[in-house]
Amino acid sequence: MIEKALKGSKKYWLWLGFCATLFGVGAGFYIDQLFNGLQITGMSRDVSWGFYLANFTFFVGVAASGVMLVLPYYLHDQKEFGKITILGEFLAVVACAMCITFVTIDLGRPDRLVNLFLHPTFNSILFFDIVVLSGYLLINIIVGWSILDAEHKGEKPRRFVKPLIYLSIPWAASIHTVTAFIYAGLAAKPFWLTAVMAPRFLATAFAAGPALLIIICLILRKYTDFDPGKIAIKKLSTIVTYAAIAGFFFLLCEFFTAFYSGGAEHTATWKYLLFGEGGSGLQPYMWGVLISTVIAIVLLVNPKTRYRDDTLVIACVLLFVSIWIDKGLLLVIPGFIPNPLHEFNQYFPTLKEAIITFGVWGLGFMVLTVLYKIAISVKMEVGDQDIEH
């Protein structure tokens, strides 16, 4: 099957070349980081986690959101998703791999990564997170590849695949829940110490992931002969709408608890984010996120704009970007501001840090493109008649 990735149009190769360049430049700067340490980033003694872990957190959500296709297709027999479920599974594979890369490049001593397994520590959430992420990566590789392979050969998928698919559904929820617990389990960080963290993570993930899939589907329809199906995109947009509203509701719940209770520690960070008390570093991003989320929700709730491709794309792009900023920059970084001694020190990623981060994006999109190329070639070859299993 893999040979299908080797035949493609000029555009295909140009895009792969672009991704490879991003990756190459990022890798180059990562070597700089290996030699000089994390001083090349914007992180500091006070804000000790930054852009890398922000992206990690976001992409765990993207990985988990693959389940939004798997679940309706396999549990509720929504046949329209038959053509694109594989896209969700491969997106999960790539997002998981990106997450593991982000955690690794964030380490001060990546050469000691293996210590995580040499000294497994059951009381550390980070240990659990790496375990569930690797597991989810494996499950999705096996499921995605064996189903595609079976389709390719015109056979039924092997027997072990079905149970794995059912396992992947709760597993998807687990990866994002465990990631939320990394943050929500620290008494030292009042901003993160909220029980609504995991539900909010899941809701925004199920909005951002399918939003990305809609964008990808529309791109594929425009630039390739592959048609994901109008109904599939319609149903995806419904999922995005409900998830976006749920995510926004959880954010409003945070506002209520922080401001109505008036608890000094819990409110301090929200005041910093919304009103710039203690420095206005992240304030414009917070308001940008709020405004674009509201616009996206308005566009999605209204059926007229939801069913039009151009307005749907605008809503999806707005949502994807604002959730990326919200779950990344606006969740990880403000947890450290103010610091435990109530001192305000700002953070912003350095250029090198951003280049390394987008290098990982480049790697991700490169692998994703190759996987999608294979998947779509198989789907086109087999045609519409044989997509049930």
Next chain:
Amino acid sequence: MEVTRREFIKLAGLASAGAVVTASSGALLTGCSPLVGMEDESLNDTNMGMITIPSRCEEGCTGCIDACNKMHNVPKHDNKDHEIKWIWETEFPHAFTEYMENEILKERMEHVPFLVMCNHCSNPACVRVCPTQATFRRKDGMVLMDYHRCIGCRFCVAACPYGARSFNFKDPKKGLEDPVPNPNFPTRTKGVVEKCNFCSERDIHGSELPYCVEACANKKGGVEASALIFGDLDNPEFKERIEKIQKDEKLIPLRRKEIAGTQPKVYYLV
């Protein structure tokens, strides 16, 4: 009863999976890790802690900080973002953030230097979150680090409610003279976390004191007048000594961020 090879493997697999689940859920629910300790049985009944008396501190004196930095090869970096701090001085509202809005206390404590450091908590959040047990609690209640095991994930830095942990963003040797101030104490590498170790390298259960305490006592002309007192918090004689100071000087013991539930072992008599 005969057990086939296949059944045996199944059973063994189930049993080990069960063991892992039980161990992990137990660790998660109690939120604590097993005590890692030296084999020395005599440490079992000790519980080392620090008493600081800020009012005895002289403004402008940094004797304790300098002694610690020197003896532990704590680097000095120009960029404040990359600072390494084991023990340092701050003001009352920053040490005790919960009293930030208390104008009366703030006024009373103005110009009183507060020394802050690792609290060697009895319920340490850093130990709970460390994915490799590079930071652990010793039998004598000291929270210590294995710099050779730390992977530099900085989870402990995020978990510490006291900001007591520093990460080596760059090679610490860049912030040290050559040769290093104390060749008998190891320097760390870039990419690991470090913090106050209550001078675990010294004979603190015997005849020696931590460097900071020693420096203060030397300056004040004796342990009795020192602003820093170190000892076994469970030892009746030590307790009596501290209670006497409290009574004589009309002081009450405060601990930082009680609300975090970490049970810190650095007391401030104010």
